Amino acid sequence: MSFTYQAGTPFAGDGIKDVSGTIHDGSYTAIIGHTGSGKSTILQHLNALLKPTSGTVTIGDKVITNETNNKNLKPLRQKVGMVFQFAENQLFEQTVAKDIAFGPQNFGVSEKDALALADKMVAMVGLPHDVLEKSPFDLSGGQMRRVAIAGVLAMQPEVLVLDEPTAGLDPAGRHEMMTMFERLHREQGQTIVLVTHQMDDVADYADTVWVMAEGRLIKTGTPREIFSDPAWLKANQLGLPKTAQMAQQLIAKGFHFDPRPLTETELADQLLPQIGGGQHG
Amino acid sequence: MGNVIRVQHLNYTYPEAKHQALTDVSFDVAKGEWLAIIGHNGSGKSTLAKNLNGLLAPESGTVEVAGMTLSEETVWDIRAKVGIVFQNPDNQFVGATVADDVAFGLENRGVPRDEMVKRVDESLERVGMTAFADREPARLSGGQKQRVAIAGIIAQRPEIIILDESTSMLDPAGRQEVLGVIRELKDELNLTVLSITHDIDEAAVAHRIILLNDGKINEIGTPSDIFAHGTDLLRLGLDVPYSEKLKDALIQRGVAMPKAYLDNERLVDYLWTLHSTM
Incomplete structure (x- = not known):
């Protein structure tokens, strides 16, 4: 598929150029690339907020083309839940319960069932039960973000699309939120698409990586494949996860790793036999 | 050197709040120092910053900035010495162009036009944004927006810059961009920098770190002293x-x-x- 912004006008600009790829059921796919590489434009095609200028995007059994009518997109939008950057800016209701219940009601769930869902989702995102009757605007920024995410989860989407969901949160908040998505993925088989600048999150959580540059999909692979070539990453203005950086420093000193570790657990395991395996303790 | 900020036994409680937001906070900042203030959300970091430039008035205790004790009489002189770069780059723009935006603070202070034009040009050059002078601020990247905000501050010739989580909404490239500019300006203009941050890399470049916990200073130390807390740092508001x-x-x-x-x-x-x- 390709996408041109303001196609057919003098302001036309390339957004996406000839991208082909598949995101599988139950996968955790990270999309990386520096600012302006087309990551967010791709995301907006995943629930037809944008339609391809040429080519097709298939979500489940629904094929989206340039010709697709906007009228029949509701089932698709229920299927793909989008958590935008700074999602808390979209809260609007008087209470947290009503805000979370809004989405499901919009898709035909009764008020009673929608409020029951709100109850369940608040627990799922790790908020105390008593926030349900509070105004979302009395909560902290991190809590508001969770309410917004609960609202997306309440629509019980098959795919959860996350655009830098932890931006602006403090480190403990970031860690809790990424652990929450990991649990949804592991325990409920939730398919996740994550756009991020955090290479550590890619190494820790994703099973598939798409690398975007200038609107093109320039590489796909597992995190291990993507991060095995530091020179290539550097040439594309992308960083390494912290473990991979540390491994490079250790290799330069004379240590050996095979395969190159991606997490501190893997690095510690591979270091152990090379430093006397704890015999010094 | 000498101290450019001296805070003694500062207490602050928000109106109608049950608990003190700051309790008996005392510390000095040397001229030219880079001091990081860390702590979990709600620990009092931003309240402290607002007490330093008179956005909030201390309940008790004293704040001295650049040789002046903060009071109703000195607050405007003190604000002229302290510039704050806020978290959200989109909330601090008023001008239609980048240059207008940098000029705004100077117009407010009644700086004569010739002097103003000179300072705007010079400030934009210092943050590397001269080429963007006639652009709309809305069209810039996050890192570029923060550089413009910094230009607006240094145009007013402050002695102290407070970074209030000013890199937290930026991507890694934008964060490096902003910290790089601050580091250069600090040396060129002999500025004192206070950075309120959750970012480990930003805290690591500081000379000293103040660790706030529930409105009290828990510890003041070098980055090495503070980082020795290891995995506890996550609870204290910093990454490990x-x-x-x-x-x-x-x-x-x-x-x-x-x-x-x-x-x-x-x-x-x-x-x-x-x-x-x-």
């Missing part, structure tokens, strides 16, 4: 340095590791010593 995470993973595997903080390089050296004595 990578070397401390690896150290922790090795300790859990039965390896004896030094208690003191080691940065990556020193940890690599230490591990190599273990390797060599196997």
